[in-house]
Amino acid sequence: MTQPIFLIGSRGCGKTTVGQKLAEACHFDFVDTDIFLQQRAQQSIADIVAKEGWPAFRALETQTLQTVTAPQTVIATGGGIILAPFNRDYLRKSGRVIYLKASVAVLAGRLEAFPEESQRPTLTGKPISEEVREVLSQRDALYRETAHFTVDAACEPNEVVAQILAAIAAAKTSTIPVNSATAG
Numbered sequence: 321m322t323q324p325i326f327l328i329g330s331r332g333c334g335k336t337t338v339g340q341k342l343a344e345a346c347h348f349d350f351v352d353t354d355i356f357l358q359q360r361a362q363q364s365i366a367d368i369v370a371k372e373g374w375p376a377f378r379a380l381e382t383q384t385l386q387t388v389t390a391p392q393t394v395i396a397t398g399g400g401i402i403l404a405p406f407n408r409d410y411l412r413k414s415g416r417v418i419y420l421k422a423s424v425a426v427l428a429g430r431l432e433a434f435p436e437e438s439q440r441p442t443l444t445g446k447p448i449s450e451e452v453r454e455v456l457s458q459r460d461a462l463y464r465e466t467a468h469f470t471v472d473a474a475c476e477p478n479e480v481v482a483q484i485l486a487a488i489a490a491a492k493t494s495t496i497p498v499n500s501a502t503a504g
C-alpha cells in the first residue's frame with residue numbers, strides 16, 4: 321500500500337500527534353498541512369487570518385493539500401479542510417481518508433489544555449467548548465462523507481494508530497467495498 325493516508329477531524333482530535341506516530345509505524349513520510357503552510361508563508365495562521373481573512377487561509381490550504389500529496393506519506397490536515405467541496409473530492413480520490421472522531425468533551429478538554437492560539441485563531445469568537453460544539457455540528461457530516469474509515473480518537477495515540485492500521489488491513493483483505501466495510 322503506497323497511497324497517501326489523510327487524517328481528518330476536528331481541532332484537537334489528534335491529527336498531528338497521531339499522524340507522526342502512524343508515519344513511523346508505516347515507514348511513510350509525514351506532512352502536516354498547517355505546519356507546511358506556515359513555514360511556506362513565514363507567518364502563523366493567526367497572522368494570515370488577521371491580515372487577509374479566512375478565505376485567504378482556505379485558498380492556501382487547498383494549494384498546500386495538492387502540493388504535499390505524495391505516495392507513502394501520512395498527511396495531517398487542518399480541521400476545516402473538508403469545508404471545500406473540491407478538497408473533499410480530492411481527498412477521497414487521492415488516498416485513504418481517516419476520520420479521527422471524538423466527543424465535544426474530549427476535544428474541548430484538549431484544546432483548553434493546549435490552545436495553540438497562533439495556529440488556532442477563534443472560528444466563532446465563542447468560548448472553546450461552545451465553539452467546538454457548534455463547529456462539530458456543522459462539520460461532522462462532512463467528515464463522515466469524506467472518510468473511508470472512522471476511528472475512535474478518544475483513546476491514547478498508539479491505540480488510534482492501531483485502529484487505523486487494522487482498518488486499512490481489513491479493507492485490503494475484504495471483498496466488501498471500502499465504504500460499506502466500516503463506520504466511515
Ligand SMILES: Nc1ncnc2c1ncn2[C@@H]1O[C@H](COP(=O)(O)OP(=O)(O)O)[C@@H](O)[C@H]1O
Nearest residue numbers: 330331332333334335336337430434475476477
Ligand atoms: N489520542 C490522544 N490522547 C490524548 N491527548 C491527545 C491525543 N491526541 C492528541 N492529543 C493532545 O491534544 C492536543 C491536540 O492534538 P493535535 O495532534 O494538535 O490535534 P489536531 O492536529 O487534530 O488539532 C495536543 O496537545 C496533543 O498532545
Ligand SMILES: O=C(O)C1=C[C@@H](OP(=O)(O)O)[C@@H](O)[C@H](O)C1
Nearest residue numbers: 330331332398399400439440441
Ligand atoms: O478547524 C479549523 O477550521 C482549523 C483547524 C486548524 O488545524 P487543526 O485541526 O490541526 O487544529 C487550522 O487548520 C486552522 O486554525 C483552521
Ligand SMILES: [Mg+2]
Nearest residue numbers: 335336354396
Ligand atoms: Mg493539527
